[in-house]
Amino acid sequence: MAGNLSDYRNKFISGNLAQDIKAFKDIFKNDATLRVKQISARKGVNFDAALIYIDGMVDSNQLNEAVIEPLMEMDVEKCYDNLADYVEKQLIFARDVKPQNEFAKILEGILYGEALLLINESKTALMLDVKGWRTRGINEPENERIIQGPREGFEEAALLNLAMLRRKLQTPDLCIELTRVGRRTNTAVFICYLGELVNRKTLRKIKDSLSKINIDGILDTNYIIEEISPHPLSLFKTAGTTERPDVVAARLLEGRIAVIVDGTPMVMTLPYLFSENFQSDEDYYQSFWLGSLGRIMRYFCFSLSILTPALFVAITTLHPEFLPTSFVITVLEQRAAVPFSIVSETLGMVLIFEILKETGVRMPQNIGPALSIVGGLVVGQAAVEAKIISAPTLIIVALSGIAGLMLPRLRAAVFFLRLIFIILAAFFGLYGLFAGAILLLMYIISLKSYDTEYTLALNKISIQSFKDSVWRAPWKIMLNRPLFNKNIIRQKRK
Amino acid sequence: MKKLFIILLCPLLLCGCNQRPQEYLITAIAADYNGGLYTLYYEAVIINTETSGQKREILTAGGRTLLEAVEKIERQATLPLLMSHCGIVAVGNGITRTKLLGIMKYCKENRDITLSVQFLRTNNPEKLLKTEPISSISVGYDLVSLIRTQKTNFKNRLFEIYKNPSPVLPKLSLTEKGYYFE
Numbered sequence: 001m002a003g004n005l006s007d008y009r010n011k012f013i014s015g016n017l018a019q020d021i022k023a024f025k026d027i028f029k030n031d032a033t034l035r036v037k038q039i040s041a042r043k044g045v046n047f048d049a050a051l052i053y054i055d056g057m058v059d060s061n062q063l064n065e066a067v068i069e070p071l072m073e074m075d076v077e078k079c080y081d082n083l084a085d086y087v088e089k090q091l092i093f094a095r096d097v098k099p100q101n102e103f104a105k106i107l108e109g110i111l112y113g114e115a116l117l118l119i120n121e122s123k124t125a126l127m128l129d130v131k132g133w134r135t136r137g138i139n140e141p142e143n144e145r146i147i148q149g150p151r152e153g154f155e156e157a158a159l160l161n162l163a164m165l166r167r168k169l170q171t172p173d174l175c176i177e178l179t180r181v182g183r184r185t186n187t188a189v190f191i192c193y194l195g196e197l198v199n200r201k202t203l204r205k206i207k208d209s210l211s212k213i214n215i216d217g218i219l220d221t222n223y224i225i226e227e228i229s230p231h232p233l234s235l236f237k238t239a240g241t242t243e244r245p246d247v248v249a250a251r252l253l254e255g256r257i258a259v260i261v262d263g264t265p266m267v268m269t270l271p272y273l274f275s276e277n278f279q280s281d282e283d284y285y286q287s288f289w290l291g292s293l294g295r296i297m298r299y300f301c302f303s304l305s306i307l308t309p310a311l312f313v314a315i316t317t318l319h320p321e322f323l324p325t326s327f328v329i330t331v332l333e334q335r336a337a338v339p340f341s342i343v344s345e346t347l348g349m350v351l352i353f354e355i356l357k358e359t360g361v362r363m364p365q366n367i368g369p370a371l372s373i374v375g376g377l378v379v380g381q382a383a384v385e386a387k388i389i390s391a392p393t394l395i396i397v398a399l400s401g402i403a404g405l406m407l408p409r410l411r412a413a414v415f416f417l418r419l420i421f422i423i424l425a426a427f428f429g430l431y432g433l434f435a436g437a438i439l440l441l442m443y444i445i446s447l448k449s450y451d452t453e454y455t456l457a458l459n460k461i462s463i464q465s466f467k468d469s470v471w472r473a474p475w476k477i478m479l480n481r482p483l484f485n486k487n488i489i490r491q492k493r494k
Numbered sequence: 495m496k497k498l499f500i501i502l503l504c505p506l507l508l509c510g511c512n513q514r515p516q517e518y519l520i521t522a523i524a525a526d527y528n529g530g531l532y533t534l535y536y537e538a539v540i541i542n543t544e545t546s547g548q549k550r551e552i553l554t555a556g557g558r559t560l561l562e563a564v565e566k567i568e569r570q571a572t573l574p575l576l577m578s579h580c581g582i583v584a585v586g587n588g589i590t591r592t593k594l595l596g597i598m599k600y601c602k603e604n605r606d607i608t609l610s611v612q613f614l615r616t617n618n619p620e621k622l623l624k625t626e627p628i629s630s631i632s633v634g635y636d637l638v639s640l641i642r643t644q645k646t647n648f649k650n651r652l653f654e655i656y657k658n659p660s661p662v663l664p665k666l667s668l669t670e671k672g673y674y675f676e
Binding site: 320321325328333336342 | 542547
């Protein structure tokens with residue numbers, strides 16, 4: 001297409017069919033998928049029209065049966081006075097028919113899978129909703145697998161995602177607003193919220209931020225997250241993402257806002273609290289005992305993952321007195337022939353673990369397990385036997401790496417914090433480690449997710465504030481929604 | 495940006511320099527006093543880098559004062575001494591109460607020797623340290639384990655001794671079958 005949509009504002013349909021068809025052909029002169037089908041009524045003499053659409057984005061069967069056939073069978077004499085109105089209201093069976101005359105809006109529709117019907121001598125064209133592109137289908141999200149609970153996941157078509165969400169929230173209070181972002185992609189972005197629960201101030205701020213985005217294209221939710229985040233360089237996510245409709249529905253019920261981007265199954269939810277990094281959908285679908293255990297384990301694994309290698313480096317390098325004599329001797333024996341320092345060895349192992357993890361994720365499914373075995377067992381064991389690395393370091397790094405896998409939402413933070421803490425421990429020992437931990441806590445507390453404090457759930461020490469952050473309380477106790485909500489009462493008890 | 499990159503890279507490159515050298519891991523100290531001379535014995539464990547195995551060495555030095563003996567032993571040691579794992583100070587019969595308090599004061603002032611060090615008396619400290627250890631580690635390590643199993647019988651840890659100005663140390667006897675507390 002030549003130019004951007006904004007170039008076609010204030011340009012209107014002329015009413016001359018040949019001229020309008022030429023105008024559209026000129027606009028799409030470099031697009032081989034544009035189809036223009038001219039139609040004349042069989043029974044009449046003065047009806048000429050043209051259908052313009054993009055091949056592959058419309059449902060051909062529906063187009064034939066609901067549009068082309070009725071048009072060709074039309075008896076023109078009966079409706080000569082207002083032909084466009086008659087075609088719109090009585091003739092066409094498409095899901096939705098909208099009169100439109102501005103080029104920018106028409107082009108937006110065509111690019112989103114609608115068909116344009118131009119009628120000769122009519123200055124109003126009709127936009128026909130005959131979208132019919134192929135989609136991947138509803139599958140369980142690979143990254144958010146659960147044992148118990150709903151299995152469906154979002155897919156790339158935003159309209160289908162909205163339908164899935166609507167099926168969960170059958171209330172007229174569910175508000176869905178459409179905006180378009182991206183100068184060239186003109187991506188459809190839907191802002192969803194429950195009108196009675198949402199914090200209007202946050203909503204306004206998010207809408208403002210979205211309208212200020214001035215980027216070529218939006219291909220995934222993360223483009224938007226990074227564009228509108230108040231802390232774009234933060235290691236911690238300040239916006240939630242999920243592929244699960246049940247999670248989005250649950251978050252909307254807590255007064256959050258969801259942003260659905262067309263073309264990606266990832267849905268953004270705002271505001272996002274620190275404690276959400278430790279929550280799993282499954283916590284709510286099984287006994288609260290198991291849910292709470294899982295959550296506490298995740299907090300523990302976060303500390304374990306970022307601190308264990310650093311603690312190992314600090315103690316073995318600068319504070320060997322903290323270890324029992326027999327363990328010191330074992331570590332020294334194991335390390336005796338290793339040519340690298342403990343710090344270089346640990347840093348190297350952390351990087352190698354990350355490489356193995358990345359390759360395991362990117363590999364085709366049938367190669368992945370084989371690679372894990374080769375990487376984990378063969379290379380690991382061979383490296384220890386060849387005295388390139390020592391067994392204690394391998395164990396510590398593996399433990400830290402496995403603990404880190406419990407927290408998929410904190411992948412980046414865990415990896416970089418692990419490195420930072422190792423370096424601090426190497427230079428300053430336990431003093432550096434604890435100073436780093438205190439600075440990290442201060443940093444987390446200072447973060448905000450769109451007006452909402454990142455650690456809001458942990459600010460107040462009470463059962464109600466801890467009920468869904470540190471542990472997963474039974475539903476009977478979860479009386480209130482999160483504190484950022486304007487309508488805090490979730491359920492009333494007599 | 496380049497400066498920031500270099501600042502970030504420096505710690506990564508330099509942290510590898512912070513390597514612990516090979517050192518003597520001191521697990522026990524024995525002291526005796528005869529003919530106006532303090533004699534010190536350090537039981538040291540050293541890890542052999544070639545075989546990755548450990549070996550035990552007894553470092554000895556004498557001096558007219560305790561500090562002189564300590565300095566001599568430190569001077570003649572070919573590797574740095576790691577004192578933080580010394581769990582036992584065995585004193586011979588030549589160490590009187592005053593001299594014992596001097597040794598304790600030294601241990602207290604030396605930050606590397608932990609406050610959980612155990613004191614005991616034996617007839618022949620040199621022979622005690624030179625005995626073949628029961629475990630694969632050292633005599634000092636064995637003695638710490640032995641005291642741990644019998645700790646309800648003793649109240650002679652260093653901090654307790656300082657509360658009590660006239661300590662009575664547990665006496666360790668050495669026989670052909672091993673050592674035991676009297």
